[in-house]
Amino acid sequence: MKLETIAIHAGYDGDPTSKAVAVPIYQTVGFEFDSAEHGAALFNLEVPGNIYTRIGNPTNTVLEKRVAALEGGVDALSVSAGMSAVYYAVATITEMGNNIVSTPQLYGATFTLLNLYIAKQGIGAKFAASDHPDDIEKLIDENTRAVFCESIGNPAGNVADIEGLARVAHRHHVPLIVDNTIATPILLRPIEYGADVVVHAMTKFMGGHGNSLGGMVVDSGKFPWRDYPDKFYMLNRPEPAYHGVVYTEHYGAAAYIARCRTVCQRNTGATLSPFNGFLLLQGVETLALRVERHVENGRKVAEFLRDHDRVDWVNYAGFSDNPLYPMAQRYLGSRRPSLLTFGVKGGFEAGRKCFNAFRLFKRMVNLGDAKSLSCHPASTTHRQLTPEEQLRVGVSPEMIRLSVGIEHIDDILADLSQALDKA
Numbered sequence: 112m113k114l115e116t117i118a119i120h121a122g123y124d125g126d127p128t129s130k131a132v133a134v135p136i137y138q139t140v141g142f143e144f145d146s147a148e149h150g151a152a153l154f155n156l157e158v159p160g161n162i163y164t165r166i167g168n169p170t171n172t173v174l175e176k177r178v179a180a181l182e183g184g185v186d187a188l189s190v191s192a193g194m195s196a197v198y199y200a201v202a203t204i205t206e207m208g209n210n211i212v213s214t215p216q217l218y219g220a221t222f223t224l225l226n227l228y229i230a231k232q233g234i235g236a237k238f239a240a241s242d243h244p245d246d247i248e249k250l251i252d253e254n255t256r257a258v259f260c261e262s263i264g265n266p267a268g269n270v271a272d273i274e275g276l277a278r279v280a281h282r283h284h285v286p287l288i289v290d291n292t293i294a295t296p297i298l299l300r301p302i303e304y305g306a307d308v309v310v311h312a313m314t315k316f317m318g319g320h321g322n323s324l325g326g327m328v329v330d331s332g333k334f335p336w337r338d339y340p341d342k343f344y345m346l347n348r349p350e351p352a353y354h355g356v357v358y359t360e361h362y363g364a365a366a367y368i369a370r371c372r373t374v375c376q377r378n379t380g381a382t383l384s385p386f387n388g389f390l391l392l393q394g395v396e397t398l399a400l401r402v403e404r405h406v407e408n409g410r411k412v413a414e415f416l417r418d419h420d421r422v423d424w425v426n427y428a429g430f431s432d433n434p435l436y437p438m439a440q441r442y443l444g445s446r447r448p449s450l451l452t453f454g455v456k457g458g459f460e461a462g463r464k465c466f467n468a469f470r471l472f473k474r475m476v477n478l479g480d481a482k483s484l485s486c487h488p489a490s491t492t493h494r495q496l497t498p499e500e501q502l503r504v505g506v507s508p509e510m511i512r513l514s515v516g517i518e519h520i521d522d523i524l525a526d527l528s529q530a531l532d533k534a
């Protein structure tokens with residue numbers, strides 16, 4: 112099936128009990144066992160079934176299967192936020208003394224998670240001088256357990272060379288983890304280019320309506336964990352945290368995502384609420400249509416800003432003179448995300464006035480909503496970073512980030528026009 116169809120149908124054949132056509136919300140903490148023996152068999156992973164929502168829930172299972180199908184993975188795990196997805200993706204295969212190597216331009220909280228939070232757990236993060244695979248390769252050592260990148264960086268819009276990064280990672284026998292939040296599988300499917308794990312903030316375009324936090328970790332099923340038993344011993348030796356299961360033996364290609372669920376999620380509980388799972392499913396059903404309109408509106412806004420005499424610069428990978436253009440062309444074809452940044456002439460002060468004058472564009476720190484949103488990264492999402500770190504991840508003081516929504520383009524441009532008049 113094509114992506115548009117998968118987004119509506121994958122993972123759900125109808126509810127066997129009620130025959131409900133819409134996916135039911137299983138708003139329950141747990142599931143009854145037929146007997147002590149049945150409960151034991153479930154815990155021993157001898158029979159399939161539901162145990163407790165912290166580990167799995169039928170509403171969320173549909174969402175997991177749907178996103179796994181959209182990304183071309185073997186299985187997925189839904190979690191409570193995009194940040195838990197990034198964290199679990201790393202935590203599943205790292206322990207004290209390991210490190211991960213990342214591209215430098217990342218979402219602010221992801222940068223902080225990797226740079227400061229996991230460091231306290233003894234897991235290092237090394238940020239390359241650029242996105243270039245050669246710069247990544249220079250940092251990989253015998254303790255590296257993964258290479259990390261965002262397929263499209265937030266907010267810089269940098270497009271990763273996923274094929275090149277996967278080649279470098281695989282040469283050193285480690286997986287490539289790609290945050291595909293901004294692109295969504297409609298614009299780009301990282302697994303097709305060699306990514307091993309894909310993560311999502313479902314909160315953004317996937318859900319698309321700004322009503323539910325959620326995250327997803329997708330396992331491609333392709334990384335040969337068994338070939339590196341010492342490096343990835345947690346997948347190849349009996350797991351003490353789950354009564355001795357050997358993930359690669361019991362789960363085969365889905366070993367990674369099984370450990371992610373039964374060790375990371377079971378022990379720390381960043382579980383998606385089934386109600387949020389339901390809302391996110393509604394969003395996913397219209398993903399392809401929404402992304403099409405986002406892309407079209409984003410292009411029109413970028414062109415409008417480029418031609419406006421109060422605008423100093425526009426960073427939009429759709430302009431052929433933009434340094435991001437060749438990589439965007441290679442991975443996105445003619446389409447570009449509707450996330451773009453610009454600077455108003457007059458620097459920080461003029462930018463602040465324009466930002467404060469928005470009427471339709473909501474001033475907030477979300478993106479990927481049906482509504483048009485605006486954000487001033489230096490004072491919000493990237494505030495915790497030093498000015499040097501801000502520049503490194505692609506944030507300048509005057510930068511305004513727009514997430515162009517799916518309203519009528521005339522209304523979007525009218526709002527930008529009146530706000531720029533006030534700058």
Ligand SMILES: Cc1ncc(COP(=O)(O)O)c(C=O)c1O
Pocket residue numbers: 192193194195197218220221261265290292293311312313314324325326478
């Ligand atoms: C690229 C990217 N990854 C992860 C996240 C974190 O998502 P959440 O806010 O759902 O934790 C965000 C949030 O903006 C993001 O933009």
